[in-house]
Amino acid sequence: MRRNKKPKLAVWKFASCDGCQLSLLDCEDELLAVAGELEVANFPEASRAVAKGPYDLSLVEGSVTTPHDAERIHHVRRASKFLVAIGACATAGGIQALRNFREVKEFVALVYPTPAYVATLNKSTPIADHVFVDFELRGCPISKHQLLEVISAFLHGRKPNTPPHSVCLECKQRGTVCVMVARGTPCLGPATHAGCGALCPAYQRGCYGCFGPKETPNTAALARGWSRLGTTEPDLVRAFRGFNAYAEPFRRESIAHEQT
Amino acid sequence: MTQRRQNRPPHSPSPRAADRGRVRFDRPEFGRLLGGLAAQGYQVIGPTVRDGALVYASVTSPDELPVGWTDEQTGGSYCLKRRNDAALFGYTLGPQAWKPYLHPPTVRLWRARAGHRELDRLPEPAADPPKYAFLGVRACELQAIAIQDKVFLGGDFVDPWYRRRREGVFLVAVHCGQAGGTCFCASLNTGPKATFGFDLALTEVIEAGRHYFVAESGTDRGAAVLRDLSTQPATPAELAAADRIVADAAAHMGRELDTRGLKELLTRNYEHPRWDDVAGRCLTCANCTMVCPTCFCTTVEEVTDLTGEHAQRWRKWDSCFTTEFSFIHGGSVRASPRSRYRQWLTHKLATWYDQFGTAGCVGCGRCIAWCPVGIDLTEEVRAIRRSDGVTLAQQLTA
Numbered sequence: 001m002r003r004n005k006k007p008k009l010a011v012w013k014f015a016s017c018d019g020c021q022l023s024l025l026d027c028e029d030e031l032l033a034v035a036g037e038l039e040v041a042n043f044p045e046a047s048r049a050v051a052k053g054p055y056d057l058s059l060v061e062g063s064v065t066t067p068h069d070a071e072r073i074h075h076v077r078r079a080s081k082f083l084v085a086i087g088a089c090a091t092a093g094g095i096q097a098l099r100n101f102r103e104v105k106e107f108v109a110l111v112y113p114t115p116a117y118v119a120t121l122n123k124s125t126p127i128a129d130h131v132f133v134d135f136e137l138r139g140c141p142i143s144k145h146q147l148l149e150v151i152s153a154f155l156h157g158r159k160p161n162t163p164p165h166s167v168c169l170e171c172k173q174r175g176t177v178c179v180m181v182a183r184g185t186p187c188l189g190p191a192t193h194a195g196c197g198a199l200c201p202a203y204q205r206g207c208y209g210c211f212g213p214k215e216t217p218n219t220a221a222l223a224r225g226w227s228r229l230g231t232t233e234p235d236l237v238r239a240f241r242g243f244n245a246y247a248e249p250f251r252r253e254s255i256a257h258e259q260t
Numbered sequence: 261m262t263q264r265r266q267n268r269p270p271h272s273p274s275p276r277a278a279d280r281g282r283v284r285f286d287r288p289e290f291g292r293l294l295g296g297l298a299a300q301g302y303q304v305i306g307p308t309v310r311d312g313a314l315v316y317a318s319v320t321s322p323d324e325l326p327v328g329w330t331d332e333q334t335g336g337s338y339c340l341k342r343r344n345d346a347a348l349f350g351y352t353l354g355p356q357a358w359k360p361y362l363h364p365p366t367v368r369l370w371r372a373r374a375g376h377r378e379l380d381r382l383p384e385p386a387a388d389p390p391k392y393a394f395l396g397v398r399a400c401e402l403q404a405i406a407i408q409d410k411v412f413l414g415g416d417f418v419d420p421w422y423r424r425r426r427e428g429v430f431l432v433a434v435h436c437g438q439a440g441g442t443c444f445c446a447s448l449n450t451g452p453k454a455t456f457g458f459d460l461a462l463t464e465v466i467e468a469g470r471h472y473f474v475a476e477s478g479t480d481r482g483a484a485v486l487r488d489l490s491t492q493p494a495t496p497a498e499l500a501a502a503d504r505i506v507a508d509a510a511a512h513m514g515r516e517l518d519t520r521g522l523k524e525l526l527t528r529n530y531e532h533p534r535w536d537d538v539a540g541r542c543l544t545c546a547n548c549t550m551v552c553p554t555c556f557c558t559t560v561e562e563v564t565d566l567t568g569e570h571a572q573r574w575r576k577w578d579s580c581f582t583t584e585f586s587f588i589h590g591g592s593v594r595a596s597p598r599s600r601y602r603q604w605l606t607h608k609l610a611t612w613y614d615q616f617g618t619a620g621c622v623g624c625g626r627c628i629a630w631c632p633v634g635i636d637l638t639e640e641v642r643a644i645r646r647s648d649g650v651t652l653a654q655q656l657t658a
Contacts, residue, residue, distance in 0.1 A: 172550030173365035190545035
């Protein structure tokens with residue numbers, strides 16, 4: 001069963017807050033096991049020692065927002081046997097994809113004294129828009145348990161258990177009372193991909209949709225449900241325009257509620 | 261005269277005959293019922309108030325019950341309200357049935373370690389489930405338990421995990437004193453009066469300044485528990501009051517389901533346009549199946565640790581509303597939400613008869629109340645019945 005040589009792990013950062021790659025360091029108890037099974041070959045957040053590629057497993061965090069990064073992601077792909085996009089930025093463009101709904105030049109002109117120095121793309125896009133991605137792990141941030149599951153699955157050549165169904169199954173499995181039904185709290189859970197363990201509803205908050213759209217999400221029906229609970233159109237735009245604003249079902253739904 | 265065992269005069273009639281009749285005990289005696297069950301080693305699970313709903317949890321004193329609370333339910337809405345009395349069971353139903361206690365959401369089936377050439381199965385640590393007494397089981401829930409008994413214990417393949425939990429459960433039924441806005445047990449003849457499957461059945465009566473319970477035993481062990489309480493033979497007036505309460509609940513069902521030819525109705529309407537209509541509203545979130553007291557589907561998940569030397573197999577609740585549920589080589593058989601809703605409803609109300617001999621629905625209405633957008637299966641069936649036999653093509657050309 002033992003391999004002679006440990007597979008090489010690389011962690012790459014694009015436009016992101018580093019929270020997802022830090023969840024690897026957050027693994028604490030399992031970190032030694034990870035280091036025991038994989039050679040941490042390129043992970044600047046953890047170590048200055050960088051081993052040359054190619055890498056067996058690349059974890060890519062962040063979205064592509066600059067011409068330079070649009071180029072760099074191809075180098076990462078070429079150097080990686082198996083590429084996993086981790087987190088809402090890498091899988092949907094992240095919160096910075098809010099720029100995609102406007103003209104980015106206007107923001108740049110407002111924020112920077114010399115806009116000419118800023119080389120940025122008009123849109124923040126997920127990794128899969130640029131290169132082939134072997135697997136996408138959702139979340140803002142990702143769940144460290146799911147990250148370990150993905151790494152274990154990679155090491156043993158099996159499919160990771162990261163079900164794409166709604167958050168509602170996680171709520172019911174942990175015995176949480178539905179906040180939408182019992183409290184009238186608008187919740188994105190019925191349209192959101194599971195993975196967080198239904199954290200917010202367990203604390204009587206509606207789901208914020210951190211893990212992005214679930215399989216076959218019916219965002220329009222959910223938005224009608226929110227409206228019945230008193231949510232205004234501008235608030236519906238904001239609800240779907242979060243960390244996964246540019247994930248297609250959420251993007252489409254937010255635009256549907258935008259006043260023209 | 262009390263019927264407490266130690267006080268019984270030697271010439272009294274045999275306890276068996278007396279216990280089969282209905283007796284009364286007063287509200288202050290209720291704590292002794294809980295104490296008696298606990299003394300027999302039962303962990304009592306009953307209704308409690310948590311997070312704006314009634315949740316079945318461990319109960320050690322009557323104060324932990326939803327004293328003076330009631331629930332108002334309609335499609336997609338559940339609300340706790342104060343009653344103007346101190347009823348212990350003055351509500352209808354909470355979101356979760358007894359299912360999690362008998363058929364837990366996650367169960368580890370086995371663990372294994374990579375041996376020299378093959379897997380070594382590791383013994384499961386002895387984890388005998390607690391001996392449960394369920395307090396406040398509604399008639400519809402008794403029917404749901406009976407249905408799951410058939411699923412898990414009937415036939416050639418008995419589910420050992422369910423059996424270990426189900427064996428020895430003490431069931432204290434409470435007849436419904438009110439019907440909720442989403443209730444339709446009367447349509448399915450599953451309530452509101454519990455008629456079978458209980459050890460004890462209670463009716464809570466609050467009237468004319470009195471608060472008492474009319475009790476009957478369904479088993480010898482139920483009778484034994486009742487004998488240890490201070491009870492009186494129920495007077496005809498008290499029995500009439502108890503019966504009136506249950507009849508009143510039966511007369512005030514919030515929903516109705518016409519079950520005439522239901523199976524045939526649904527099976528000849530697989531292409532009815534209503535399925536498309538409901539698919540436009542359905543979130544495929546699976547809440548209806550999670551709260552359903554008879555839904556039993558599970559998936560099996562293998563997990564390994566990083567070293568690959570340890571593996572575990574887990575069983576988890578699953579739902580026909582997920583695409584993975586019907587995933588076979590090449591993809592999901594029920595890719596469209598329309599096909600998933602249709603699968604669920606026709607299983608509950610039609611093919612369940614073929615499979616298990618009864619409807620898979622007990623009329624508890626949980627799937628209506630706990631659907632975030634309030635989809636009502638009784639309304640869906642009514643809509644199909646209204647235009648029985650119509651197909652989408654016919655509707656479009658009409």
